[in-house]
Amino acid sequence: MDTTKGSHTQADAAAEPGSAPLQGIEYVATSRLPTRHGEFVLHSYRQLADGTEHAVLVCGNVAGQEDVLVRLHSECLTGDVLGSLRCDCGPQLEMSLERIAAAGRGVLVYLRGHEGRGIGFSHKVRAYALQDKGLDTVDANVALGLPVDARSFDCAAEILKHLGVRSVHLLSNNPRKKQELVKAGVPVTRVVPVVPPHNHENVRYLNTKRTRMGHDLPG
Numbered sequence: 001m002d003t004t005k006g007s008h009t010q011a012d013a014a015a016e017p018g019s020a021p022l023q024g025i026e027y028v029a030t031s032r033l034p035t036r037h038g039e040f041v042l043h044s045y046r047q048l049a050d051g052t053e054h055a056v057l058v059c060g061n062v063a064g065q066e067d068v069l070v071r072l073h074s075e076c077l078t079g080d081v082l083g084s085l086r087c088d089c090g091p092q093l094e095m096s097l098e099r100i101a102a103a104g105r106g107v108l109v110y111l112r113g114h115e116g117r118g119i120g121f122s123h124k125v126r127a128y129a130l131q132d133k134g135l136d137t138v139d140a141n142v143a144l145g146l147p148v149d150a151r152s153f154d155c156a157a158e159i160l161k162h163l164g165v166r167s168v169h170l171l172s173n174n175p176r177k178k179q180e181l182v183k184a185g186v187p188v189t190r191v192v193p194v195v196p197p198h199n200h201e202n203v204r205y206l207n208t209k210r211t212r213m214g215h216d217l218p219g
């Protein structure tokens with residue numbers, strides 16, 4: 001049975017988020033997700049164009065709420081799952097879940113299909129190979145003939161609206177995320193930095209994000 005198809009069960013319907021209409025994406029299912037950080041409600045959403053499924057972790061009551069703590073987290077298999085030191089993704093994910101759980105209210109949208117800033121896993125590995133030869137994270141993508149950042153945050157905005165979130169405190173160092181959310185109709189009332197301690201492997205990566213990609217990171 002294809003469990004990824006959109007039509008959801010009565011049990012899902014009982015727990016499903018608000019009734020705002022969705023564009024380009026559909027709500028699929030809901031369950032509990034107890035984590036080491038705290039108790040979340042887990043929703044799955046599916047992009048209509050290509051079937052990409054996103055994971056949305058919700059803590060507390062967010063419907064109709066202002067200034068909800070939100071993290072839009074781009075998938076990073078190497079950093080989030082495999083413990084890679086090349087980037088700051090894994091520690092940012094952990095830190096965001098901890099902060100949302102501590103606040104008792106918030107949303108983490110885990111954006112699948114964003115791997116490698118949207119170029120995909122194998123291209124990211126190709127880019128890493130070029131970085132091993134001295135290129136930085138921007139030039140490596142360019143050398144492969146790929147965009148530096150191919151991500152869209154429109155789906156995340158749709159999901160937040162569907163959850164009934166009225167405005168956001170955004171956990172991010174990337175000013176573009178705020179711009180994209182605001183453009184898509186989700187007010188961002190504050191940007192909250194997420195800066196885990198750096199390590200010797202990711203210093204250059206973080207410097208490149210600061211100097212070439214405009215991220216608000218300490219020098």
Ligand SMILES: Nc1nc2c(ncn2[C@@H]2O[C@H](COP(=O)(O)OP(=O)(O)OP(=O)(O)O)[C@@H](O)[C@H]2O)c(=O)[nH]1
Pocket residue numbers: 072073074075076077086087088089092114115116117118119124127128131137141171172173174177194209215
């Ligand atoms: N192309 C490429 N992608 C990378 C590299 N390292 C991490 N990524 C991806 O970068 C994405 C995260 O983007 P970042 O630029 O680290 O941070 P951000 O999400 O824009 O900003 P924050 O909200 O501050 O985390 C994830 O999808 C990772 O898979 C790399 O060297 N090259």
